[in-house]
Amino acid sequence: xxxxxxxxxxxxxxxxxxxxxxxxxxxxxxxxxxxxxxxxxxxxxxxxxxxxxxxxxxxxxxxxxxxxxxxxxxxxxxxxxxxxxxxxxxxxxxxxxxxxxxxxxxxxxxxxxxxxxxxxxxxxxxxxxxxxxxxxxxxxxxxxxxxxxxxxxxxxxxxxxxxxxxxxxxxxxxxxx
Ligand SMILES: Cc1cn([C@H]2C[C@H](O)[C@@H](COP(=O)(O)OP(=O)(O)O[C@H]3O[C@@H](C)C(=O)[C@@H](O)[C@H]3O)O2)c(=O)[nH]c1=O
Numbered sequence: 001x002x003x004x005x006x007x008x009x010x011x012x013x014x015x016x017x018x019x020x021x022x023x024x025x026x027x028x029x030x031x032x033x034x035x036x037x038x039x040x041x042x043x044x045x046x047x048x049x050x051x052x053x054x055x056x057x058x059x060x061x062x063x064x065x066x067x068x069x070x071x072x073x074x075x076x077x078x079x080x081x082x083x084x085x086x087x088x089x090x091x092x093x094x095x096x097x098x099x100x101x102x103x104x105x106x107x108x109x110x111x112x113x114x115x116x117x118x119x120x121x122x123x124x125x126x127x128x129x130x131x132x133x134x135x136x137x138x139x140x141x142x143x144x145x146x147x148x149x150x151x152x153x154x155x156x157x158x159x160x161x162x163x164x165x166x167x168x169x170x171x172x173x174x175x176x177x
Contacts, residue, residue, distance in 0.1 A: 025116075031103040032110045033130035035059050036117070041124060050124050052091050053150055059128055062087055066154035071146040072097060072139035077176050079136020079167040086153045086161045088129040090137075095145025096120040099127055102134040102172045114174050120145060136167060138176050 017026055030036065037057055042049040053064070072078060072095075079100070090099055101115040118140075119125045129135050139145040153161065167176055 028115065029110075029113075031101055031113050031115050031133060032108050033128075034101060034115060034133065035128035037126040037128075039124050039126070041121075050093075052093070052148060053089060053126060057126075059089075059126075060087070062152035064150055065152055067148055067150050068155070069093075069146055069148055070137075071144060072137060074139055074142045074144060076145075077136065077138045077167050079138070079176065080134045080165040080169060080172060081136065082134045082163045082165075083131050083161045084163070085131050086151050087131060088135065089150040090127045090129060090135075090147050091124070091150070092120040092145065092147045094121055095139060095143050096122060096141050097145045097147060098138040098140050098176075100136045100138070100174055100176075101127075101129060102174060104134055104172070105132050112173070116174075126150075134165065134172055136174075136176070140177075 020026055037059060039051050055064075070078065080102070082104075092099070096118060097120050099117045099119060101117075103110045103113045105111060117125065117127055119127070137147065165171060
């Protein structure tokens with residue numbers, strides 16, 4: 001590196017690499033079984049179109065049994081959720097929402113791993129969350145946000161496939177800031 005005269009000041013720290021050439025965070029090795037399908041908005045004269053889900057993306061061979069929407073108030077947090085047999089396919093459709101995953105499956109090759117995605121209108125993507133993966137969402141903006149959840153097993157009113165942990169559970173090595 002070219003030696004230059006001293007120009008920094010005490011305490012200055014040089015940035016490490018933080019992003020790949022495809023504009024993804026560098027430490028984003030996915031939890032085993034998690035898939036991400038990034039899409040691009042089609043901008044039209046009168047707005048834009050965004051594909052949410054296609055069977056021919058061939059992400060898995062699961063059916064679509066139900067789609068529901070979750071809105072998240074500004075600065076809202078909804079965490080932690082897990083399902084034993086249901087796969088969540090989450091797509092943030094408005095605002096910007098952080099989607100955080102944690103692999104608590106003992107024996108998994110990515111046991112203990114966290115994935116954090118910032119997604120929404122600015123960076124549209126479908127996140128496939130296999131069963132038994134803990135997940136939480138945070139609207140870290142002051143604007144409303146919403147997501148669609150495409151599931152392969154519809155919500156069972158009498159016996160929900162849904163486990164919860166508090167958003168600040170020490171069991172999951174993640175802190176919502
Ligand atoms: C999922 C669902 C819930 N409900 C009811 C059950 C409950 O009284 C109320 C809130 O449901 P939940 O507690 O599951 O909602 P919520 O706590 O927002 O959980 C949701 O958060 C996102 C991030 C997820 O990952 C999903 O697991 C989904 O369950 O809505 C339905 O009527 N239909 C449904 O399809």
